[in-house]
Amino acid sequence: MNRITHLLQVQYPIIQGGMIWNSGWELVSAVSNNGGLGLLGSGSMYPDTLKDHILKCKKATHKPFGVNLPLFYPDIEEHIKIIIEEKVPIVFTSAGSPKIYTSFFQKHKIKVVHVVSSLKFALKSEEAGVDAIVAEGFEAGGHNGIDETTTFCLIPNIKKHVSVPLIAAGGIATGAQILAAQVLGAEGVQIGSRFAATIEASSHEKFKQEIIKTKEGDTQLTLKELIPVRLIKNKFYYDVVKAYGNKASKEQLEQLLGRGRAKKGMFEGDIEEGELEVGQSSALIDEILSVKDVFKQLISEYDKAISNAYSL
């Protein structure tokens, strides 16, 4: 029992990242039922869809679950209304200022965890009164920070300057890495790609197959002028590279990215033309498992790592 398991009321300090197009009620409830914290990925849901997933999640688990809420999304106000009405106990906010909604959620007895990628925003989050911080390194899949600070450097630096409970994210797919993150100063971990490659994830089977095929060096952080995003180097990525070669403007890049690329890749399974958001940890992921088996594996790897550490 540490501050994170106490705060989130979970058995293990393992949080499943609320990844767009991956994190529906089946994944989320499976993670919560196995002792972690599942997060619905509201960033790819219309308000009605979010409500539907919350209701289904409540039926599928009696354990706590949460919603990941990217603050810059157009439907944000409606999402917030639903979360409060449905008494979701935890939100993970990201991609926006923690000052705007933190105390508002807390007045409704909702715990607020804010996602950051730098010490600067960790300090701002602490000042805004968040209950915990997720610090996400450069190796993470999907949206990322501009400073490119890695998990290995980010976690000890935030731990040194911030006293709010700290959750490490970015690059974590094994139990040994969970222990390493704790050694660096985290009290919990948020895991993305490993949970995207599960039977329960709502993403397309072809996308899951791509994750397990992905080797070291096959992902790249790009589109830094818009929002930096780490993705698999597929045809769409090389089209982006070509656009850079032609000195594309920000507007041209926006047009290339379009609105539907993430859905096309991860949900519809168009692995050539779609955007496949995956972290560097994909090199460590070799098979699609059930959530239950992911937990078994993480815990057995963790136990092995800690017994190895005794002999150091």
Add this chain to the structure above:
Amino acid sequence: MNRITHLLQVQYPIIQGGMIWNSGWELVSAVSNNGGLGLLGSGSMYPDTLKDHILKCKKATHKPFGVNLPLFYPDIEEHIKIIIEEKVPIVFTSAGSPKIYTSFFQKHKIKVVHVVSSLKFALKSEEAGVDAIVAEGFEAGGHNGIDETTTFCLIPNIKKHVSVPLIAAGGIATGAQILAAQVLGAEGVQIGSRFAATIEASSHEKFKQEIIKTKEGDTQLTLKELIPVRLIKNKFYYDVVKAYGNKASKEQLEQLLGRGRAKKGMFEGDIEEGELEVGQSSALIDEILSVKDVFKQLISEYDKAISNAYSL
């Protein structure tokens, strides 16, 4: 005692990276005298200078020390001759194929450790018969790999596929990070920036001051068309950015970098016009210490981290 301390005949599995313009005999002998392995940075030395530093190092310590040998340097053959004549017991080779010199050195009873930044080259190094591998993550200062794989993802992946003893590098400046690197699968660590900011480093005082001033986000990996290098974002760096904005050719970038930028920055202390090679770990380095005090600090932080780990 593990495979690395046994191989290198050192008390601690802590290696000081052979950084150009920083790693002369004073730093190297101080590291070896304090129980680690010091490495001369031959990449910034003419053959005569290297010989001089080896001789001085031998006078200053009876413990083992080594030479870091970037294989693409013009004076490589003369450097090798001197290393063999002077019976330096260990070389760390980098920036070239491990196949060319490994068995040659080993015939002369010299241990060979090769530096890589990807699993692919780790496998090639194992095949070439190296005695150990340094795997260096994206967060490292100075020259770096093109795949941008971070220490947190690189180490477990190499550990999984390679059985040669593994030394982690990139982003390491604290004792807790040493333990984390071991948990990820390394048997030793190579540390750069923390040793550059010591009294004994041969670099300019102004450069050392810049390291301790550097905060998170103040370094960047750039010049990927030539050899990717992580450096402090100073005037020289922004000149590079400007050149990119003007669509500079590879030749123009080469011209901008010139031959003397690294010397100018790190050895002569021109912090505006010089190239200041520093890792992301600089955000964790707040003071210039003696090598003795760095070891004291690393070991006390390590002991604290391991006693914290017992309670996990």
